[in-house]
Amino acid sequence: xxxxxxxxxxxxxxxxxxxxxxxxxxxxxxxxxxxxxxxxxxxxxxxxxxxxxxxxxxxxxxxxxxxxxxxxxxxxxxxxxxxx
Numbered sequence: 001x002x003x004x005x006x007x008x009x010x011x012x013x014x015x016x017x018x019x020x021x022x023x024x025x026x027x028x029x030x031x032x033x034x035x036x037x038x039x040x041x042x043x044x045x046x047x048x049x050x051x052x053x054x055x056x057x058x059x060x061x062x063x064x065x066x067x068x069x070x071x072x073x074x075x076x077x078x079x080x081x082x083x084x
Contacts, residue, residue: 021045027078028071043068044075 018037025032025040032040047068050061062069 024075028075030071030074032068032071044072047072 021037021040024044025035025037028040028044032044035043047066048063052059052061062072066072
């Protein structure tokens with residue numbers, strides 16, 4: 001077997017992160033579908049939110065009047081959907 005260098009591992013991780021971010025943008029639909037990965041990270045992924053544990057459930061409190069709420073909801077629904 002060939003050894004995998006650290007640079008190869010970093011490149012693979014970066015490619016996976018890029019592909020996952022672009023897929024998240026497409027699942028969110030709307031203007032995010034063709035957005036660059038940096039825009040997707042800024043609008044949908046890097047969001048200040050609170051996580052609350054109540055009655056054995058987890059609640060995610062997102063900012064009020066957040067302009068990208070619909071895109072986040074689309075992404076969240078698509079990720080939770082069963083494949084098929």
